[in-house]
Amino acid sequence: MSSLEHIRERITSLDQNLLTLLNERRQLSVEVAKSKLANPKAVRDQEREQQLLIRLVNKGRELGLDAHYVTQLYHTIIEDSVLSQQAFLQELTNPDQQQSAVRVAFLGSKGSYSNIATHRYFSRYQKQVVELGCVGFQEIVDSVESGQADYGILPIENTSSGSINEVYDVLQQTSLSIVGELSNNIDHGILAKPGSRIDQLTTLYAHPQPYQQCSRYLRTVPGIRVEFVDSSSKAMEIVANSDDPDIAALGSSAGGEMYGLQALQTDIANQTRNETRFIVVSASPIEVADQVPARTTLIMSTSQQPGSLVEALLVLREHKINMSKLESRPVQGNPWEEMFYIDVSANVRSDQMQSALAELSRITRYVKVLGCYPSEDVDPTQIPLTALVSKQDEQPSTLINTEQDDGALSSRSHKPSSTVIRVGDVQIGDGEFITIAGPGAVESQNQIMACAQQLKESGGAILQAGCFKPRSSPYSFQGLGEEGLGYLSQAGKHYHVPVMTEVSYLDQVATLASKADILYVRARHMQNFNLLRELGKTTRPVVLERNNIASLDEWLKAADFILAQGNQQVILCESGVRTFEGQGKATLDLSAIPLLRSRTHLPVIVNPGEAIERREQIAPLAKAAKQLGADGLLLWLHPDPEQAKVDNAKSLNFPQFSHTLSELYS
Known part of the structure; x- marks a missing residue:
């Protein structure tokens, strides 16, 4: 029987080999992107990805590996491959943005959700980040507009609490362009000094947005007073610098570890899937390579006539442009007038988008593109459920009587x-x-x-x-x-x-x-x-x-x-x-x-x-x-x-x- 030390040495050797192979695979992904330059094809080929996953699942089963383990592993590898190809194509398309270090303004300081999102986003482009923490959204925008920062990271919406209206209002007045986006999974938790107990807490420090996203759980914690602060990192900093064991912060476990805090409770958001979408803003717009899926954000104001908004949206439908978001905010200084924010899945340079913008300019009071940027959220390729068992027969057709x-x-x-x-x-x-x-x-x-x-x-x-489980007997489970x-x-x-x-x-x-x-x-x-x-x-x-x-x-x-x-x-x-x-x-x-x-x-x-x-x-x-x-x-x-x-x-x-x-x- 091998000694524990020998087993660990073998594991270390295997891990090093895996890292070498993963790096080699990433480099081959970039070679794939290069091959698409002469004959432009979309970065993703989900039919091929699906076939690959099915083969890998079957091969994994032969080796004793379950399907979930294999698919989760390769979803991560495929995501890295897609993002590596997109980053390569984007750098070729935008050669003026190839600096190795970037100054980034974000909300809060180390450990804030915006800080974590910042490092995740720019790691895709292998950029060194010079951090510039800010106390508000307007300060982030001001930092980029003044040249203190190259980029700003702004949270725009959350799956639980919805749109972050203050950010939309800031975008209405800025000359900055949206150049990127990402979605981060948000795991809210109660963070406190080691040894603290949740039933003894008297004060919770929280940013209003996370507090709103966890409102249902927090209502169940009796006797706790909430103090609002300007960021989650500020909340964690207050708790870390205090000797009071009865105070806690609302934040992420990863952020709490940076401050030496432990999570007393995790996964407390109102919604099971709690994600925040962030946008990246810069003083200069970018171009999105033809092979990369693009998203365009625009704002427009329509006339106050009945059906004017519908008329504008029909322009998108007629040009076969998919709208993924529609948000309205009051026009600042003009009571009872609305500005509409629209996200569409299209490259602003495409003929269909240019034609749609030209038509919108004729029927709206105001229209402006806030940015065109790569859509970098890589949805996992799904394996058909029937592929996990034997091949499915064709579904019999069913005659429908609508009488x-x-x-x-x-x-x-x-x-x-x-x-x-x-x-x-x-x-x-x-x-x-x-x-x-x-x-x-x-x-x-x-x-x-x-x-x-x-x-x-x-x-x-x-x-x-x-x-x-309501049961007929009080003695049953x-x-x-x-x-x-x-x-x-x-x-x-x-x-x-x-x-x-x-x-x-x-x-x-x-x-x-x-x-x-x-x-x-x-x-x-x-x-x-x-x-x-x-x-x-x-x-x-x-x-x-x-x-x-x-x-x-x-x-x-x-x-x-x-x-x-x-x-x-x-x-x-x-x-x-x-x-x-x-x-x-x-x-x-x-x-x-x-x-x-x-x-x-x-x-x-x-x-x-x-x-x-x-x-x-x-x-x-x-x-x-x-x-x-x-x-x-x-x-x-x-x-x-x-x-x-x-x-x-x-x-x-x-x-x-x-x-x-x-x-x-x-």
Whole structure:
């Protein structure tokens, strides 16, 4: 047996070889970019990336490596390859911006979110950063305009708190150009001196934006007073320089480490996915290479006539220009007039963009391009879920009968085309058959992590588990509540899969919607109309399971309670109806699938677990549901079904789940 020291020496040697190979791969990526100069092609070829990932996943499995490990590793490598090619092409296109050191103005000081974003952005271009911390957004702009800084970094919007209006107002008055962008994942935490306890905190120092993004969690911390400061780094600095163990800062764990602080609580943002988009500004505009995906930001002011904004936006549609953002802000000094900020996916030098700008100049009161810059967020290439199992047969075509004129929001007469619901990178209702799976309840962090890994490895799309479990007996397991919700959310983040959990009561909706991607209404609550109305006010998709004594009409009317409140993301789930068979079990109503196809535009999935006596019956029912045109399947998955605290009789173990999906897609 090798000694520990010898094993570590081998690991060190392998790591050095890996770094050498990664550097060689990066250099080859640049050579790829050079080859595209003579024959301009887009930097990304996602079809090739997808084929590459499928081959690597299959090869990895032969070597004993799971699919998630391989895809996560190569997503990082592919992102580096794309950004390296873009940086090379951009430097060729803009030779006057090849200085090795740059002066950058940002909000706060070391450890602030803007500081972290600054180093991440300029590391892509292998630039040495000379830091210039500022106390406000206007000071950042002033520093670049006066020549003290070459660039400024400004946070423009957040997925939780929305647009940062002060930055939009600053942009309205500046002559600077936007020359870059990036999005940073923001992990807010409570940071304090080592040895501090969260239940003893009296004061929290925070910047208003992070505070707003964590408002739900902070309302649950009793007796804590909030002191607002001008940056997260200032908050951390105050705590680091104090001897008071009862004060804390709101900031990132990475930033806290720079100040010797420990995280008492992490992942406390209102939204599961909390990202901030930053823009980079400079005194001079840049050109974006033809091979690089470009984004253009412009501002415009329209006349006060009805339909003037619509007329301007139609110009973009007529020129086939995709608009990714529209934001309005008051025109400073002109009461009740609005300035519109627009992001489009187009290069300002392109013929279509130039033509659109010329037309906009004729029909608007004011139009100005704030900048054209590379779109540098590299979305991970997705492997088709069916590629993780056996090759999928072609989906049978389904004839749609739209002869229904009852006017219900769920009906084909209201919307003839089928609704497609997107959750993360998963689409439900687009013709692909997806699988939702997980344990009946979150029992521990290890359990839900293991289920998430197996789901991802086997080709499942969405992880589900109950956190609050209403049971008929007070002595039965009631779920882990918010603790379980945290474990479920972490598992989804770690394995990059959306998560679903069931909701039973009105007061759960806000909490569950902040952490789960889909909310699941079980059959017993199908006609809890107050709950359905509340779910209709959320932005989360809702899976509505059919009560076992409900007709199709009653089921669709229940869906309309959600749709009527504004939420159009409803997924119907067939789980069986009560008959004289099954010894108390429901009978799966597979005939409902084609009937629903003719009557409603909503996606339909099937939960066979309520209609089985033995686990072996799941596979044929699943195959039948797929053949009849269902959009997906809901299965119960557990590492050890016999020991499951909830739904043990209908839960599949890991080999059974993998085999079922393999049979389903083969």
